[in-house]
Amino acid sequence: MQKIIIAPKKGKQGIGAGVWNLGAGRDPFGGPTREEIPVLDRIPLLADAGITYIEAHDVEISARDAPRAKELMKRHGLKMGMYTPSFFADPIFKDGAMTSNDSQVRKHALHNALNAVDVTVALGAEIMVFWNGREGFDFVLAKNGQDSFRRMVEGFNAVGHYALGKYGRKSPRFAIEPKPNEPRANMYLSNVGEVLYLISRLDKAVQPLFGVNPETAHSRMAGLDYLWDVELCLEAGKLFHIHLNSQDTTRYDQDLPFGYVEPLKDLALCVALQDAKWEGILAFDVKAPRTDRQEDIADILHTSAANLQRLWAKAARVDRKKVAGFRATQRYTALAGYLAKCLY
Ligand code: 3MF
Numbered sequence: 001m002q003k004i005i006i007a008p009k010k011g012k013q014g015i016g017a018g019v020w021n022l023g024a025g026r027d028p029f030g031g032p033t034r035e036e037i038p039v040l041d042r043i044p045l046l047a048d049a050g051i052t053y054i055e056a057h058d059v060e061i062s063a064r065d066a067p068r069a070k071e072l073m074k075r076h077g078l079k080m081g082m083y084t085p086s087f088f089a090d091p092i093f094k095d096g097a098m099t100s101n102d103s104q105v106r107k108h109a110l111h112n113a114l115n116a117v118d119v120t121v122a123l124g125a126e127i128m129v130f131w132n133g134r135e136g137f138d139f140v141l142a143k144n145g146q147d148s149f150r151r152m153v154e155g156f157n158a159v160g161h162y163a164l165g166k167y168g169r170k171s172p173r174f175a176i177e178p179k180p181n182e183p184r185a186n187m188y189l190s191n192v193g194e195v196l197y198l199i200s201r202l203d204k205a206v207q208p209l210f211g212v213n214p215e216t217a218h219s220r221m222a223g224l225d226y227l228w229d230v231e232l233c234l235e236a237g238k239l240f241h242i243h244l245n246s247q248d249t250t251r252y253d254q255d256l257p258f259g260y261v262e263p264l265k266d267l268a269l270c271v272a273l274q275d276a277k278w279e280g281i282l283a284f285d286v287k288a289p290r291t292d293r294q295e296d297i298a299d300i301l302h303t304s305a306a307n308l309q310r311l312w313a314k315a316a317r318v319d320r321k322k323v324a325g326f327r328a329t330q331r332y333t334a335l336a337g338y339l340a341k342c343l344y
């Protein structure tokens, strides 16, 4: 299939998706419903779905797999868009990685993170994401919150100094991904504001290397407005990456197809990204649902991409002068009506 291109768009016009998007259909209540596709075999599937930039965790593509992954990406016309250390899958991180109360675990996490920096560079990705999924607590007083925060500052500083020392101006940039809950009841770095605050506390030398990877579902799980979260990142100059999907109100993380639940808000998001001339990769973090058959596993990518293309094109046709007029006269209900007209 042809590459899906989002045009006209500043900077990168190809779409991104994670190898984990094409999983075997597990959920917390049941095992796989499809045969597990070996990770490297998902590379041609992503290419077939029109993807340009792939993303992977260290537990999916390890340093040892990197040369083979590169070969496959080259053969299928793909690039590595983002790489990320998994701080959540291994039981050793059951109580956190950078914030674990066990100093040996914190050391192990740092070791994995530094290794991931090298693999990010080896695979040619410009962005490394940190979703510190087990950082947080289920029981109050289980951790000292102030110590936990300082441990994250220490951890990210160490990663930044390592990358700067080894790669200088060629260092990858780091995008921290907030999430309010799941798997922990309460997660540190639960929203964009917390991540920006953490970045403000990092050493000045490494601060420019750190930004945010806001994800649609993660904001909406907390009942927050995703567009405002993205705008806040843009205002701070910290929108380093983006994870697009959708979420059916405030509940467990669903990773539904982009554009599905709140298309009007997603249209507005496209308007804001266009107006900001954002140059990064538009990447999907979606999850092929448990009910989809093996042969239909890429439906979630096709649906997300088609929705994004449609919404991006409609957003380009939104009359900015009209929007400015509605703002100036404070006719917000009329603005909502105009957006709906652009959408439908
Ligand atoms: C969890 C997520 C993660 C992160 C990924 C790296 C499995 O809710 O969204 O996806 O995006 O670990 O960025």
Ligand code: MG
Binding pocket: 131, 177, 215, 243, 285
């Ligand atoms: Mg994500």
